[in-house]
Structures are given as C-alpha cells and as structure tokens.
Amino acid sequence: MRHRLGLVVLGALFWAAPVHADPIGEGVKDLPIFDAHVHYKEPAWGPYPPGTVIELMDRAGVAMALVSSTPDEGTIKLYEYAPNRIVPEVRPYHGGYGSSNWTSFDGMFDYIRGRMDAYPHVGIGEFHLHDIAKADEGLLRQIATLAAERGALLHIHSGAEPVSFMYGIDPNLTIIWAHAGMSEPPAVVGPMMDKHPTLYADLSYREWEILKGEGGTLDPAWKALLEKHADRFMVGTDTWVNEQWAQYSDLVAMNRAWLAQFPKDLAEGFAYRNAERLFKRKVSRDLIGTR
Numbered sequence: 001m002r003h004r005l006g007l008v009v010l011g012a013l014f015w016a017a018p019v020h021a022d023p024i025g026e027g028v029k030d031l032p033i034f035d036a037h038v039h040y041k042e043p044a045w046g047p048y049p050p051g052t053v054i055e056l057m058d059r060a061g062v063a064m065a066l067v068s069s070t071p072d073e074g075t076i077k078l079y080e081y082a083p084n085r086i087v088p089e090v091r092p093y094h095g096g097y098g099s100s101n102w103t104s105f106d107g108m109f110d111y112i113r114g115r116m117d118a119y120p121h122v123g124i125g126e127f128h129l130h131d132i133a134k135a136d137e138g139l140l141r142q143i144a145t146l147a148a149e150r151g152a153l154l155h156i157h158s159g160a161e162p163v164s165f166m167y168g169i170d171p172n173l174t175i176i177w178a179h180a181g182m183s184e185p186p187a188v189v190g191p192m193m194d195k196h197p198t199l200y201a202d203l204s205y206r207e208w209e210i211l212k213g214e215g216g217t218l219d220p221a222w223k224a225l226l227e228k229h230a231d232r233f234m235v236g237t238d239t240w241v242n243e244q245w246a247q248y249s250d251l252v253a254m255n256r257a258w259l260a261q262f263p264k265d266l267a268e269g270f271a272y273r274n275a276e277r278l279f280k281r282k283v284s285r286d287l288i289g290t291r
C-alpha cells in the first residue's frame, strides 16, 4: 500500500513538473512591463518631452514606471502628463547636490520632506550610499523615520552594507535595492533577501548577467535566486543618461529575453505583478496608449 502511494506521488510529480517548468517563451511579448528604475533627468527634458517618453513606454509595452529624477521637477513633469502611468518617488539630488555629496547639504531633510508634502511620492530614492560617514547617520535616521511615518519605501543604490545599516535603524523599512546591489553577486543578494522580508530589488543593469550571451541561457546562480525570491524582483531599465532613452525599446526587449525563459507565473511576477502588489496599482496592457 505504501509502495503504491509512493508511485502515485512520484507519478504526480512527473506529471506536474514539466507543466510548471515550461517557459513562457513567445508569450512574454504580451506581458505588460512595470519599469521599476526610470529617471527623467534635466538633459532629457528637451530631446524627450513627456509625450515622447510615454510613446517610448507604449512602444516597448511598458504600462507603468517608478520614476525618480535629478531634479525632482522631472518626475513631476512626467507624473502630471500621465498620472496613470507614473509612480513618483523623490530623489534628493538637486542644485549642486548629486550622488557623491547629497548627504552634505544641510537643508536636505527639509527638502525631501517638502517635496513629499507637495507631491504624491511613494518613496525616497533612488539615492546612492557608499561608505556611511558618521556625519551622515543623523540624516539617514531622519530619512528612515520619515519613510516609516509616511509608509514610503526607500530606493537605494549601494552594496550590502548600507542596506544592512538602514535595516539596523528600522527592520520594517521597505527597501528597493537598486540594480540588486549592482556589483553584489547572487551569493550576497540571496542571504540579504533571506534576512529581510521587506527587501525588494530592481534588476536594471543585471540583464547581461542573468542571461549569458546572445540568445543565451539563464545563469544558474541568478536563476536559483530569482526562483527563491520570485515575489520580490522587478524589471528595470535605468534611464540615467539620454543614451538609455535612445535604446529604450532594446533595453526592454533584452529584459523580455530573460523573462521568456521563466515559467509564466514567475515571468509575470518579475514583469509587473510584484510591482502591482508593492505599489498597490493595477498594471495591465490596457494602460498602454493612455494617459
């Protein structure tokens, strides 16, 4: 009897496994994309006015995007043009303060809070953190407290250490780890996500590691990591310079190429469902072509 039950269970596994493992393949073309890493920086405003940006999103099948800009006015321009397509977050960078010196501006906390009061920002970021200087700790604590009070997330470009530092201030913060740590390998990203259940990651600039070579296969370490935390990774393009806007469709196509190798449920998660849940928005192809 026990033997027979074993056969039934084994049979069910063999029957179920290929169904689950079937990659979505060509079906990936029909998925709407939530682009979790968009900037609309000042140099883009002239050559890529808001209407052009939304058209680029339409053409690439991008239904919605998380946008932060240097300065924040760029994000608001896009948001006001197409509020149903743009999820705004406030980037601290403005004036002479950018990625390398933003924490040294005395008025930074008031600036961030003021922008959050004035506009419907869902988060603070993307900002860069390298080594955390003693002098910066006060500001980072203020930012963590503000995020917690407002139910806002943080979008941080850093290695593992600054993310751990922020979770040390408040373990309940929601953090999007930009570029999944950029240069941190899956062996570092995985344990961080194991440890922090509210840690999400966008995968911009990771496409070429996830998918090896032209028409390539999934890197085994990335595949295992993406499967393990399938509900917390999101696609991103990172339009940090105009060259990224110029090749926006190709960037999205590159992401669809790796998505295509995952089963439908996982591919949908990375493409838009994880963002849907995180940002509490309905993302669908119906948004494309609208504003």
Ligand SMILES: [Zn+2]
Pocket: 037, 039, 126, 178, 238, 240
């Ligand atoms: Zn960025």
